[in-house]
Structure formats: C-alpha cells, structure tokens
Amino acid sequence: MVDKHMGVAEVKRRFADVVGEVMHGGRRIIVERRGRPVVAIVPVDQASVMARPGQRLAAIVGCGEEDGESFRELMGSVTLERRGRPPRKVMRSEGR
Numbered sequence: 001m002v003d004k005h006m007g008v009a010e011v012k013r014r015f016a017d018v019v020g021e022v023m024h025g026g027r028r029i030i031v032e033r034r035g036r037p038v039v040a041i042v043p044v045d046q047a048s049v050m051a052r053p054g055q056r057l058a059a060i061v062g063c064g065e066e067d068g069e070s071f072r073e074l075m076g077s078v079t080l081e082r083r084g085r086p087p088r089k090v091m092r093s094e095g096r
Helices: 008-013 015-025 044-051 056-061 065-082
Strands: 004-007 029-033 036-041
Touching: 004 008, 008 015, 008 029, 015 029, 015 036
Parallel strands: 004 029
Antiparallel strands: 029 036
C-alpha cells in the first residue's frame, strides 16, 4: 500500500479519521510541514518493530525477522573492522 501524505493542519482537523485509516486500513500516513515530511503515523505492529534497538536499521533496509541476527552479525563485523581507522574525509560540494 502506498503511503499517504498529509499536511499538519489537515491531520489535526481529521485526526480521528487518520487514526482509523492507520488502525483499520494498515496505511502509513506521512505528515508534512511546509511540504517536508516530519513524522509518520504507522500501525502499532510496524512501530513495535522500529522500537526494538536491534531491529530498527534492519527494518529500514528491509531485512525481515529471520534476517535480523545475520544483519546484526554483519554490522558488528563492520564496526570491529573500522575501529582504529582514521575518520574518513568529508567531501563538500562547492558553494558551501
């Protein structure tokens, strides 16, 4: 299902409807302020996955529950490998 984008004012006016759409329809609502996404209203089952520290990044990159452990192992090995290395140089575009 495609995310629905709404402005803050509209969400405030239609809050009960928005909650119903998310709760019963499983739809995610992206709330925008001045055209920029600022927050998402998501069903509880999606929010609980994001709330577990070990699963947040895995959920963002699309790893399922069964991939979670291998993802954590991979990230752990990357972290260990990068320890002790000097920080990377940041490339800035001109005009900044």
